[in-house]
Amino acid sequence: MTELKITAYKCKKCGRVHYPKHERCLSCKHREFEEIKPEGNATLLTFTQIFNLPWGFDERFLIIGVAQFENGVKAMGQIKAEDAADLQVGMTMQASWEPIRYIYGEPVYGLKFAPM
Amino acid sequence: MRDVAIIGVGMIPFGRRDQDTLLDMLAYSSMKALDDAGLGDKGVDAVYVGNMGAGILQHQSSVASALVDRLSLLPAAAEAIENGPASGGSAVKNGVLAVASGYYDVVLVAGGEKMREVTGWRATDFVATMTHPEAEYPYGITLPGMAGMFTRLYMQKHGVTPEMLVEVAIKNQEMGALNPYAHVEMMITKEGIFESPHSIVNNPPAADPLRLYDACPVSDGSAALVLCPLDMAAQFTQNVPILVAGFGQATDTHTLAERDDPTDLKAVRLAAQQAFERARLTPEDIHVAELHDAFTILEIAESEHVGFFKKGEGGKAALKGKTRLGGKIPINVSGGLKARGHPVGATGVAQVVDIVWQLRHALPEDRQVKGAQNGLTINFGGFGNNVVCFILKRVEQ
Numbered sequence: 001m002t003e004l005k006i007t008a009y010k011c012k013k014c015g016r017v018h019y020p021k022h023e024r025c026l027s028c029k030h031r032e033f034e035e036i037k038p039e040g041n042a043t044l045l046t047f048t049q050i051f052n053l054p055w056g057f058d059e060r061f062l063i064i065g066v067a068q069f070e071n072g073v074k075a076m077g078q079i080k081a082e083d084a085a086d087l088q089v090g091m092t093m094q095a096s097w098e099p100i101r102y103i104y105g106e107p108v109y110g111l112k113f114a115p116m
Numbered sequence: 117m118r119d120v121a122i123i124g125v126g127m128i129p130f131g132r133r134d135q136d137t138l139l140d141m142l143a144y145s146s147m148k149a150l151d152d153a154g155l156g157d158k159g160v161d162a163v164y165v166g167n168m169g170a171g172i173l174q175h176q177s178s179v180a181s182a183l184v185d186r187l188s189l190l191p192a193a194a195e196a197i198e199n200g201p202a203s204g205g206s207a208v209k210n211g212v213l214a215v216a217s218g219y220y221d222v223v224l225v226a227g228g229e230k231m232r233e234v235t236g237w238r239a240t241d242f243v244a245t246m247t248h249p250e251a252e253y254p255y256g257i258t259l260p261g262m263a264g265m266f267t268r269l270y271m272q273k274h275g276v277t278p279e280m281l282v283e284v285a286i287k288n289q290e291m292g293a294l295n296p297y298a299h300v301e302m303m304i305t306k307e308g309i310f311e312s313p314h315s316i317v318n319n320p321p322a323a324d325p326l327r328l329y330d331a332c333p334v335s336d337g338s339a340a341l342v343l344c345p346l347d348m349a350a351q352f353t354q355n356v357p358i359l360v361a362g363f364g365q366a367t368d369t370h371t372l373a374e375r376d377d378p379t380d381l382k383a384v385r386l387a388a389q390q391a392f393e394r395a396r397l398t399p400e401d402i403h404v405a406e407l408h409d410a411f412t413i414l415e416i417a418e419s420e421h422v423g424f425f426k427k428g429e430g431g432k433a434a435l436k437g438k439t440r441l442g443g444k445i446p447i448n449v450s451g452g453l454k455a456r457g458h459p460v461g462a463t464g465v466a467q468v469v470d471i472v473w474q475l476r477h478a479l480p481e482d483r484q485v486k487g488a489q490n491g492l493t494i495n496f497g498g499f500g501n502n503v504v505c506f507i508l509k510r511v512e513q
Contacts, residue, residue, distance in 0.1 A: 006251075020251040020371065046378070048264030049324040053256060054241035062256045066265065066373045074373040076252050084324045089272065100255055110254055 002097045004111060008073040009033035017072040040070030042113060044091045049084035056101055067093050067113050077111030092116045117216045119346035121357035121511065124153025125469040130299040130337030130457035138167070138174050138230040141338035143186045145462075146226045149340035150187075154353035160342070161220035162193040166207030166227035167461035168200055172242050173234055183226060193220070200246045201410065202497025203227065204464025205365075205504030208341070212360050215343050222352075227465030228338035239334045243460070246498050248370050260331055262372060262499040263411040264323030269379050271325065276416055278325065280431030282310045284412040285329045287440055288448050292455020294483050297466075299335045299457030330412045335457030339466035346511065358472045361397065361490070361509040364390025368501045381421045384494060387505040388422040391492070395507040399423035402507070403488040404474045405445060406467035408496035409452040415439075418494050419447060422505070446485050449474065464495035468506055475510040 008019040013030035024031055047065030063079040065087070078100050081087055094116050099107035126148025128141060136144075142165065150160075165180040176182075180194040199206040204227030211225040231239050240258050247253045247262070270276050286306060292298035309319040309329045319327045349357040366386035372378050392398060399422060407422075409415035416430040424445045425433050433439055439447040450456045450470040453463060471491035473479050488510070495504045 018374065020248060026369065026374065045373075046265040046269050048261050048268065048326075049321065050256070050258055050261040050264070051320070051322055052236065052240055052258065052260065054244050054258055055235075055237045056241065057256050062261075064255055064257050064261055064265075076255055076257065076371070076373060078255055089268065108254055 004038045004095055004097050005109065006038065006075060006111065008036050008038065010036050019073050019075055036071060036073065038069040038071065038073040038075065038095060041116065042067035042069045042093045042095055044087065044089055044093050044113070045074065046089060047079060047084060047087055056103065065113060075111055077113045080112055080114040087115065118218055120212050120215045120343055120360045121346040121349045122341050122360065122468070122472050122508070123344055123349050123353050123355055123357060124149045124151070124155070124342035125340070125472045126152055127297050127339040127466055127469050128337060129297050130335045130459060132232045133336040134232070136336070138170055138176065138179065138228055139182055139186055141230065141336065142179065142183050142226045142228040145228065145338040145340040146183065146187055146224060149224065149342050152355065153342035155222070155342065159189055160192050160222045160224045162214055163189060163224045163226070164207040164211045165196045166204035166225070166465055167196055167229060168198055168203045169229060169231070169242050169460065172245065173231060189224070199502055200497040201460045202464055202495045202502050202504050203461040204466065205493070205495030205506070206464070208465060208468055208506065209363055209365060209504055211343050212363060215345060221344055221348060223343045224340065225343065225465060226338060226340040227462040229459035229461040230336045231334045231459060232336050236334065251371050251373070258323065259499065260323035260326060260411065263413060264326045265372065266378065266499070267325055267413045270413060270417055273379050274428040276413065276431040279310065280416060280434055281330050281412040282306055283434045284409065284415050285309065285454060287434070288409060288452045288454035291441070291449055291483065292451025295451050295456060298451045298455045299333050299337070300451070300455040304329060326411060326413070332410045332453040332458040335459045337457055337459035337462045337466070339462050339469045341465060341469055341472070356476050356513065357511045358475050359509040359511050360506060362391040362394030362507045364388060364394065364505045366390065366503055370498070370501055372499055381417055381500045383500050383503040384418055384421040384496065387503045388494070391505040391507045395509065397490060397507060402445060402490050402492045404449060404471065404485040405447050405492040406450060406452065406470050407447055407494045408463070409448055409454050410458055410496065412454065414496060415447060415452065418496070422492065422494060441483070441485065449483055449485060464504060467493040467495060468508065471508050475508055
């Protein structure tokens with residue numbers, strides 16, 4: 001499995017997992033966090049197939065969703081699928097770290113999810 | 117704190133306004149509001165301008181300084197307020213606070229956006245810049261995409277159906293067709309966008325499960341209003357003063373993923389609660405509302421979150437005609453963002469202007485909510501992470 005180069009933040013007081021970064025815990029306002037990486041497979045929480053893309057994308061469409069990893073990290077990612085009709089909320093997804101877009105020919109890396 | 121009244125309003129038709137610059141539009145709506153307020157050649161103490169994208173779309177900064185000069189309102193204080201699609205609501209709120217505090221007496225608030233001078237590709241990217249720069253934006257997520265993800269969950273949890281969304285689109289475009297300020301003046305039918313085999317061509321998927329006619333257009337436009345203490349209103353105008361009875365503003369997590377329940381529009385709920393408490397009114401007291409229907413799902417969800425309907429009942433109410441003119445609570449009689457259009461910085465001001473016209477009883481019969489005394493607006497920034505609510509009240513003289 002490729003290394004997923006995002007860092008999430010687990011509150012050292014109440015255990016709430018944050019991604020992206022916050023200076024204080026959203027639940028208890030504590031300021032100390034343990035840095036953690038997404039672990040295990042992910043459960044698809046919601047998704048959409050977008051046909052009107054923003055500047056910088058040449059694809060015909062993008063499928064994007066939010067998934068929750070086994071250690072509680074929730075994150076957005078692009079989904080490898082041909083059609084949103086092939087997906088369901090609650091599916092198990094495998095995450096990888098791959099180019100998600102190109103800016104002036106240079107790849108920008110991020111999360112991709114594939115149904116297992 | 118002083119009671120604050122809206123004594124003048126102005127708007128220019130929304131749409132594609134190739135002939136006008138952003139500054140032209142702000143100036144035209146402002147002059148209408150100043151004249152409507154009866155200010156004549158008198159000055160104002162301060163000018164607040166709601167605008168989200170001049171820096172990106174027009175490569176222009178300091179639009180409030182430019183406007184106050186264009187209007188010859190010097191040396192009035194002037195500042196632009198950027199708060200995403202809630203920029204207009206935030207500008208009105210800051211104007212209200214300035215007058216309520218006693219620091220300024222007469223304040224002009226204008227909101228404007230010029231979005232059609234860039235391609236749709238660029239406009240979509242511009243709007244997407246409000247998403248999280250690390251955890252959302254790089255993936256190509258758009259605001260329709262955020263709404264699509266929200267809709268999927270809201271449908272599952274609260275029983276909203278595609279037919280309910282279609283009803284909102286049809287209603288708002290019917291009302292827009294009657295509104296001379298609306299961007300979209302075209303009525304649509306259920307057969308054309310939903311029932312016919314050709315509907316997939318007429319109304320293709322945009323951000324699944326949302327389709328083309330679930331989304332508002334990309335618009336140019338501007339609206340403005342003038343505020344003063346309620347007890348000074350009669351010095352300027354014979355217009356029925358409209359009291360800003362209450363406002364509320366609340367925020368929520370930047371990313372949708374971090375919300376405990378992404379279908380709970382917490383900022384809408386809290387902003388409305390604050391406004392109702394301040395106004396000492398309840399949802400049952402509201403006679404007309406302008407909700408932020410950038411997507412049809414939002415009109416239904418917001419109608420539930422402000423308290424007009426219980427969770428799961430907003431879509432059913434729309435199907436039964438309860439949100440139409442003549443219904444229990446007419447929503448988006450202007451056509452809403454769906455038909456009036458959504459020049460992002462203008463929208464929050466335009467919503468207030470439309471409610472002022474309703475409460476003045478100044479609209480033609482086919483758009484007037486008879487006898488309306490109290491109105492509500494919801495201006496929804498980000499994807500619900502910064503929301504401004506106003507409750508306005510007609511003051512009988």
